[in-house]
Amino acid sequence: MANVLVVHGGGPTAVINASLYGVIAEAAKHEEIRHVYGAIGGSEGILKERFLNLTSFPEEKLKLLLTTPATAIGSSRYALEAEDYEAMRVVFQKHDIRYVLLNGGNGTMDTCGKIHRVCRDFGIHVVGIPKTVDNDIAVTDHTPGYGSAARYLSETVAEVGVDVKSLPIHVCIVEAMGRNAGWITAASALARKKPGDAPHLIYLPERVFHEDEFLEDVKRLYEEKGGVVVVASEGLKGGDGKPIVPPVFQTGRSVYYGDVSAYLAELVIKGLGIKARSEKPGICGRASISLQSPVDRDEAVLAGREALRAALRGEGGKMVGFVREDMPDHTYKISVSMVPIDEVMLYEKPVPEAYINDRGNDVTEDFVRWCRPLTGAVIPEYIDFQELYWEAAKKE
Amino acid sequence: MANVLVVHGGGPTAVINASLYGVIAEAAKHEEIRHVYGAIGGSEGILKERFLNLTSFPEEKLKLLLTTPATAIGSSRYALEAEDYEAMRVVFQKHDIRYVLLNGGNGTMDTCGKIHRVCRDFGIHVVGIPKTVDNDIAVTDHTPGYGSAARYLSETVAEVGVDVKSLPIHVCIVEAMGRNAGWITAASALARKKPGDAPHLIYLPERVFHEDEFLEDVKRLYEEKGGVVVVASEGLKGGDGKPIVPPVFQTGRSVYYGDVSAYLAELVIKGLGIKARSEKPGICGRASISLQSPVDRDEAVLAGREALRAALRGEGGKMVGFVREDMPDHTYKISVSMVPIDEVMLYEKPVPEAYINDRGNDVTEDFVRWCRPLTGAVIPEYIDFQELYWEAAKKE
Numbered sequence: 001m002a003n004v005l006v007v008h009g010g011g012p013t014a015v016i017n018a019s020l021y022g023v024i025a026e027a028a029k030h031e032e033i034r035h036v037y038g039a040i041g042g043s044e045g046i047l048k049e050r051f052l053n054l055t056s057f058p059e060e061k062l063k064l065l066l067t068t069p070a071t072a073i074g075s076s077r078y079a080l081e082a083e084d085y086e087a088m089r090v091v092f093q094k095h096d097i098r099y100v101l102l103n104g105g106n107g108t109m110d111t112c113g114k115i116h117r118v119c120r121d122f123g124i125h126v127v128g129i130p131k132t133v134d135n136d137i138a139v140t141d142h143t144p145g146y147g148s149a150a151r152y153l154s155e156t157v158a159e160v161g162v163d164v165k166s167l168p169i170h171v172c173i174v175e176a177m178g179r180n181a182g183w184i185t186a187a188s189a190l191a192r193k194k195p196g197d198a199p200h201l202i203y204l205p206e207r208v209f210h211e212d213e214f215l216e217d218v219k220r221l222y223e224e225k226g227g228v229v230v231v232a233s234e235g236l237k238g239g240d241g242k243p244i245v246p247p248v249f250q251t252g253r254s255v256y257y258g259d260v261s262a263y264l265a266e267l268v269i270k271g272l273g274i275k276a277r278s279e280k281p282g283i284c285g286r287a288s289i290s291l292q293s294p295v296d297r298d299e300a301v302l303a304g305r306e307a308l309r310a311a312l313r314g315e316g317g318k319m320v321g322f323v324r325e326d327m328p329d330h331t332y333k334i335s336v337s338m339v340p341i342d343e344v345m346l347y348e349k350p351v352p353e354a355y356i357n358d359r360g361n362d363v364t365e366d367f368v369r370w371c372r373p374l375t376g377a378v379i380p381e382y383i384d385f386q387e388l389y390w391e392a393a394k395k396e
Numbered sequence: 397m398a399n400v401l402v403v404h405g406g407g408p409t410a411v412i413n414a415s416l417y418g419v420i421a422e423a424a425k426h427e428e429i430r431h432v433y434g435a436i437g438g439s440e441g442i443l444k445e446r447f448l449n450l451t452s453f454p455e456e457k458l459k460l461l462l463t464t465p466a467t468a469i470g471s472s473r474y475a476l477e478a479e480d481y482e483a484m485r486v487v488f489q490k491h492d493i494r495y496v497l498l499n500g501g502n503g504t505m506d507t508c509g510k511i512h513r514v515c516r517d518f519g520i521h522v523v524g525i526p527k528t529v530d531n532d533i534a535v536t537d538h539t540p541g542y543g544s545a546a547r548y549l550s551e552t553v554a555e556v557g558v559d560v561k562s563l564p565i566h567v568c569i570v571e572a573m574g575r576n577a578g579w580i581t582a583a584s585a586l587a588r589k590k591p592g593d594a595p596h597l598i599y600l601p602e603r604v605f606h607e608d609e610f611l612e613d614v615k616r617l618y619e620e621k622g623g624v625v626v627v628a629s630e631g632l633k634g635g636d637g638k639p640i641v642p643p644v645f646q647t648g649r650s651v652y653y654g655d656v657s658a659y660l661a662e663l664v665i666k667g668l669g670i671k672a673r674s675e676k677p678g679i680c681g682r683a684s685i686s687l688q689s690p691v692d693r694d695e696a697v698l699a700g701r702e703a704l705r706a707a708l709r710g711e712g713g714k715m716v717g718f719v720r721e722d723m724p725d726h727t728y729k730i731s732v733s734m735v736p737i738d739e740v741m742l743y744e745k746p747v748p749e750a751y752i753n754d755r756g757n758d759v760t761e762d763f764v765r766w767c768r769p770l771t772g773a774v775i776p777e778y779i780d781f782q783e784l785y786w787e788a789a790k791k792e
Contacts, residue, residue: 012559017779040785042563052785064779069555070562074782077565159465159683163408166466167438169473172679249665256665259658259674269645269652278655282675283568287555289776290686380685383413383460386470389436389448 001032002098004308006054007039007046008131009104009111010077012070013145014152014292015300016131019103020072021065022304023129024054030312037097042076043111046088051095066297069287075104080111085118092124099125099311101304105132105143106346109319113341116317125311128319128341129303133286135183138347139339140321142374144303145286147296149177150187151375152285153231158191158379160279161198161229166386168227170275171218171268174199175261177285179235182206182351184285186363187371188231191379198229205235206350207360209244214264215271217361222274234260295376299334306336317341332373397428398494400704402450403435403442404527405500405507406473408466409541410548410688411696412527415499416468417461418700419525420450426708433493438472439507442484447491462693465683471500476507481514488520495521495707497700501528501539502742505715509737512713521707524715524737525699529682531579534743535735536717540699541682543692543770545573546583548681549627554587554775556675557594557625562782564623566671567614567664570595571657573681575631578602578747580681582759583767584627587775594625601631602746603756605640610660611667613757618670630656630676691772695730702732713737728769 006023008016020038027033036054039045052073054062065072092100100119102112109128116126130137135146153176164172176185182204191198200221203209221228236244245263249256261278268276303320310318321339324332355367402419404412416434423429432450435441448469450458461468488496496515498508505524512522526533531542549572560568572581578600587594596617599605617624632640641654657674664672699716706714717735720728751763 008562010563012562038781038785040782050785050789052781052788054781061779064777067776068558068778068780070559072562072779072781073785075563077563155686156680156684159685160679162464163466163679163683166404166408166468167406167471167473174680248662254671256662256672259655259676261676262655262658266644266652275650276652277678278676279678279680280655280674280676281680282673283556283559284552284570284675284677284680287559288552289555290551380463381460382464383457383468384464385434385448385450385468386436389434389446389469392448393446 001034003034003096004036004099004101005039005051005092005097006036006073006101006103007043008071008073008075009042009102009108010075012075013131013133013286014069014148014288015144015297016103017065017068017072018297018300019129019131019144019304021062022301023101023308024062026305026308027055038073041074042078043080044076044078045074046091047084049091067289069289085114088115089118089122089124092119093122098123099308101127101129101307101311103129103131105134106137106344106348109137109341110345112319113317113345116341120316125314125316127307127311127315129307130319130321133184134178134181136181136348138344138349141324141334142322144296144300146183147293147299147374147376148291149184149286150190150371151293151377152288152291153184153188154190154375155291155377155379156281157188157199157229157231161191162382164198164227164229168225170277171222171228171230173230173232173261173264173276173278175234175259175278175280176231177282178205178233180205180348180350182233185231185233186351186355186367189363189368190372190375193379199231200228201230201361202363203232203236203361204351204356205233205237207356208239209236211267213359215267218268219272230264232260232264236260293374293376295374302336310338319344397430399430399492400432400495400497401435401447401488401493402432402469402497402499403439404467404469404471405438405498405504406471407682408471409527409529409682410465410544410684411540411693412499413461413464413468414693414696415525415527415540415700417458418697419497419704420458422701422704423451433491434469437470438474439476440472440474441470442487443480445487463685465685481510484511485514485518485520488515489518494519495704497523497525497703497707499525499527501530502533502740502744505533505737506741508715509713509741512737516712521710521712523703523707523711525703526715526717529580530574530577532577532744534740534745537720537730538718538770540692540696542579543689543695543772544687545580545682546586546767547689547771547773548684548687549580549584550586550771551687551773551775552677553584553595553625553627557587558778560594560623560625564621566673567618567624567626569626569628569657569660569672569674571630571655571674571676572627573678574601574629576601576744576746578629581627581629582747582751582763585759585764586768586771589775595627596624597626597757598759599628599632599757600747600752601629601633603752604635605632607663609755611663614664615668626660628656628660632656689770689772691770698732706734715740
């Protein structure tokens with residue numbers, strides 16, 4: 001009998017707790033596991049031996065993990081030193097922890113690889129569970145956390161689109177998370193039920209942002225529609241590779257930038273004399289349970305289960321990855337593969353060129369097809385009497 | 397037999413369409429009504445005779461009104477001229493419209509009163525249906541639209557609170573709508589399940605904002621908790637009565653201000669050297685159907701029904717108002733009263749002093765008791781293993 005330890009790293013998602021639930025549920029099936037511990041407060045919790053025995057809680061409590069936003073055992077951005085890894089190994093041995101599962105993004109997978117290297121010769125199996133709203137982890141088709149962030153943004157932008165259309169007197173700029181990768185921003189395209197629906201313009205950080213083209217496009221659309229919805233990544237950059245918003249303040253390693261949405265709204269007001277406003281749901285989006293994707297949640301549970309299974313098989317230094325099956329009827333199906341950590345560590349996966357249109361102000365149908373199954377939901381049907389009126393009027 | 401006309405004015409809410417549904421449903425019970433028309437695009441739609449016969453649609457289409465955000469017949473902020481009112485009366489007579497229902501906020505109620513005055517001697521009954529996310533309409537206990545905006549903010553702040561607590565490394569400032577009245581901002585207090593939960597600070601525009609006190613409070617809470625959630629109204633003002641954020645740009649009558657949330661985040665970063673970020677869901681909040689309040693929706697339907705009933709009784713120049721019943725068991729119950737339009741027109745109702753705490757950085761329990769029934773929902777239960785760990789550790 002031995003113990004399992006789960007550790008969370010980096011920023012939360014709407015389904016990271018679902019992966020934790022997956023680990024606990026899987027552990028219950030294996031007699032060789034005594035306890036599943038949670039490291040409280042991320043990797044710092046390992047060093048300080050802050051372990052909570054999760055298997056001691058009743059099932060009805062544990063089920064709350066599926067719908068608890070953020071991370072129920074806490075997380076950290078604690079910067080580890082070289083000697084910390086060896087110290088961790090000693091802690092694992094002291095607590096009879098033979099299976100260590102690290103749930104996180106690129107930074108956490110880097111940590112995962114380093115812990116693996118000090119542990120592999122001691123019979124301790126270290127496996128990564130991917131997690132990020134940004135979807136920027138390499139090798140895997142997509143990452144748990146992303147589907148929910150994508151659903152939140154697409155459903156929210158659909159609603160904002162109806163709002164702006166019903167009182168079409170301004171340009172509305174919605175800012176999306178993802179500083180270096182535009183996956184979340186791109187997902188806003190799923191808001192559309194038909195051509196012409198919001199969002200009308202989508203700007204990803206993978207492409208250089210041209211202010212003149214932006215204003216040209218906004219002006220044309222405003223004249224046509226009266227109300228324009230733009231979705232912009234928080235990380236838009238100009239031709240010089242620098243953020244389009246100048247830094248507001250710098251403290252140590254951290255640089256604080258103003259908001260892209262506010263910056264673009266100001267551009268529209270000053271440059272075109274058109275009323276504009278900015279919306280920046282920010283972390284409201286990554287924490288939303290009411291718009292959690294059911295597919296994302298199920299896959300997060302699966303990722304937790306598979307990580308433990310792999311560790312029990314004796315694997316280590318690997319991350320659970322998703323491979324999309326090429327189905328003859330184009331239905332959505334994934335299989336799980338174990339990806340060597342060295343292939344993912346610290347490599348940010350951008351949105352590929354094929355998913356961005358030529359002018360760089362929208363995504364392609366290929367992207368929409370790729371993304372749609374991940375949100376596990378369709379935009380609800382709304383009734384638009386304005387549209388019905390104009391359609392009837394055209395016929396007369 | 398005569399016709400009913402419904403007109404929407406001003407900014408949308410999550411339940412304005414529910415009131416429209418209420419009117420149509422009520423009309424079906426009265427044989428003296430031939431059609432319910434919707435004025436397409438607000439009061440401008442009256443002058444241009446853009447009327448859509450809503451009673452011609454099947455029930456399953458009409459039911460979509462209950463869950464369609466914003467306004468399905470459009471709205472406007474069209475500035476009416478003195479001669480427009482007389483012109484409207486002529487249009488009403490031409491289309492045999494004997495009942496005119498205007499759904500909107502303070503500005504729309506002003507219009508409602510003016511239309512009433514030119515119509516009352518012609519057997520045309522003009523009645524107001526209140527609507528605003530801001531809840532700043534006088535005389536009525538509260539206004540349809542507010543309960544949903546309140547639910548959105550409280551549930552969102554509860555989720556953001558869990559997010560910030562699980563990785564407590566920054567101050568998070570959430571901006572709430574309501575430039576002159578802090579009703580929505582105040583509703584964020586409903587996010588708390590127990591003392592110490594987010595939001596930790598709440599700032600309403602009814603009180604002068606003191607930057608020094610704000611930084612003092614943030615510093616204290618950050619040292620105690622590591623993660624601090626602040627909710628601030630978009631309309632915060634300093635001792636000089638001016639917005640704390642200087643105007644960015646002025647064009648004609650419109651002044652464009654920067655975001656209060658970004659401004660406060662910058663204050664924290666520069667003043668305290670603490671990491672801070674801002675979230676501004678903005679109109680994402682007023683358009684959300686997934687967090688629509690069921691109580692709010694039912695009351696919006698009721699307001700539509702009652703407006704038509706009053707008009708059919710021959711009333712005019714009045715607005716539907718809600719009176720909260722003083723129930724011996726403190727359960728929530730409202731009754732409807734018809735409020736003379738002159739008592740509501742253009743008067744903005746602020747949050748009363750009794751609902752704000754002495755330091756001006758929170759609301760009182762009296763406010764929470766008043767507000768809670770309107771959201772029609774309780775914050776879902778989350779599991780917090782971090783807390784359970786620290787509780788257990790304290791006992792050891």
